[in-house]
Amino acid sequence: MINRTEAPELQELHHIDFVTPENIELENGAILHWIHEVNDDAVKIDFIFQAGSIFDKKLVAKLTGDMLFSGTKDKASSEITESIDRLGGFTNVEVTTEDVTVSVLGLKENIDELVAIVLDAIKNVHFDEKELSQKIQSKKQGMAISLQKVATQARRAFVKSLFDNTPYGKMTMLEDFEKIERTEIVNFHNNFYKNGLQKIAVVGALEQSQIDRLIVQVKGMTSEERLLNKYGFNYTADNIHIEKEGAVQTAIRIGRILFNKTHEDYIDFTILNTVLGGYFGSRLMSSIREDKGYTYGIGSGVAQMKQTGYFFISTEVGKAVKDEAIKAIQNEIELLQNKPLDDLELSLVKNYSIGQLLKNSDGPFAMMDRYLSVTKFGMGLDYYDKVISHLQNITPKRIQELAKKYLKWEELVVVSAG
Known part of the structure; x- marks a missing residue:
């Protein structure tokens, strides 16, 4: 029996026994990483695209990511959201300077259907003019408010000082919102989502047949890696x-x-x-x-x-x-x-x-x-x-x-x- 009046003996750590993912190279050039040693039915799948803000206007990259679930020609955004909610799923889109990660979380029994909904939304997003206009105005208003905050002003000036003359130092201005065209969003999506899938990270005790179906579903999304330009990253104190x-x-x-x-x-x-x-x-x-x-x-x-x-x-x-x-x-x-x-x-x-x-x-x-x-x-x-x-x-x-x-x-x- 454990004596709970005595503290356990301290042991020095030398190594963490990580579970190494199984790595599968797909025909389209992307890599699928899979950890299947999971003790419950929870599943998380990350689709990682080389679609960060350094590859185009910062605003174009952000708007494209924000509108991935805005609807297709056949489904409104509300239908997509309701379908995901009905299956107990959760999605998240994170846009960074270099990558975009689209995450899908759900239960094993529903993950096939969830992935089908998510990939259909990403591949066939329509970028409806009305929804895009509303998103642009909403983002513009939010930025106008944010620019009044001293934290935003300091952060922008700091990043610009460090990364001026590189894409990492690009700053979105309020007037940029008035210059965005739908064609820019569509072209960015075609170039960096349909042709920019780099990795798929799967965590879940899925069957091999489910992984096989996932691989088939992403078959039409190519993986065209774009080498980053070499920057000096010189800055002045x-x-x-x-x-x-x-x-x-x-x-x-x-x-x-x-x-x-x-x-x-x-x-x-x-x-x-x-x-x-x-x-x-x-x-x-x-x-x-x-x-x-x-x-x-x-x-x-x-x-x-x-x-x-x-x-x-x-x-x-x-x-x-x-x-x-x-x-x-x-x-x-x-x-x-x-x-x-x-x-x-x-x-x-x-x-x-x-x-x-x-x-x-x-x-x-x-x-x-x-x-x-x-x-x-x-x-x-x-x-x-x-x-x-x-x-x-x-x-x-x-x-x-x-x-x-x-x-x-x-x-x-x-x-x-x-």
Whole structure:
């Protein structure tokens, strides 16, 4: 019998036993990844298209993704939605700069019918003029409201400063909504959805016959991979302030171009990021929120793209303490550069990070996400063994070296709006 008065013995983690998906190369060039070791009847299927916003006008890509379920010549959008709801299904469309993921969730007994409905909607979407006009006006109104927010203004100025002169720095303007033509949406759909299916990720205890039917259903969708142009991603450190009359808050974004997980310093830098602003007990939260009371929340992170990545700090503070908050952020960065962490703080960060890795790898659905996040960069699941090894072996000196190398204040872009 388990003695519940005694804590279980702690064991050091060295490896996560991931379930490796079965990979099937389709005739159309796409790859199907399948995890079938699932203990219930839940099924999730992701259709991943190379249809991100860098391949055309940002607004065209976003509108196309938003209208995938707007109806075909034979079915109105309401009919599609009702059919999915009747089967207990759920769909989601996520448009990013590089890819679009269309997700379908449902039960095993209904997934064949759900997939048929979803693929019919995607392949045969009509882009009705009236619905498109309504969507454009709705998006325009939403953007007009968003542009009044200091957080939006700071984010746009920050991204433009880092990625100016590349497609990643493209900004949609309000006047762009008046220039959109239906033919642009139709052409983008033909080029990047009908000819842009890259991957299908299936998680569910399906029968082989169900997978075979799925493969037949996507047969007419070709997989024409488009190589991304090589960009230099050069940026210039800057200090930008956008004055907004009447604003109570000031939004702050600070950061720089960095790298993605293919870089040798990526794993260790993410540990540094956790120390600085990557969890609730971070240096920035403790200083800017807890000690000084300048904000309700502040954090930092590393965003990744296929060719590069960037580091960012994000917060909103009272307008009157904008300068003090930025100076306090600078002080925390310089403290990491000048004084090594003590062993207790680093141990806390290591344990938190390993706990988050285990949490984010728990179960077949999470494992598929972890698999896709590494194969996107041509890597395998052994990458996570490297993460664990780095977490266990990183030293305060290494954290300090990385802070000195990558977080020089004079090399950062500092943006404030308010």
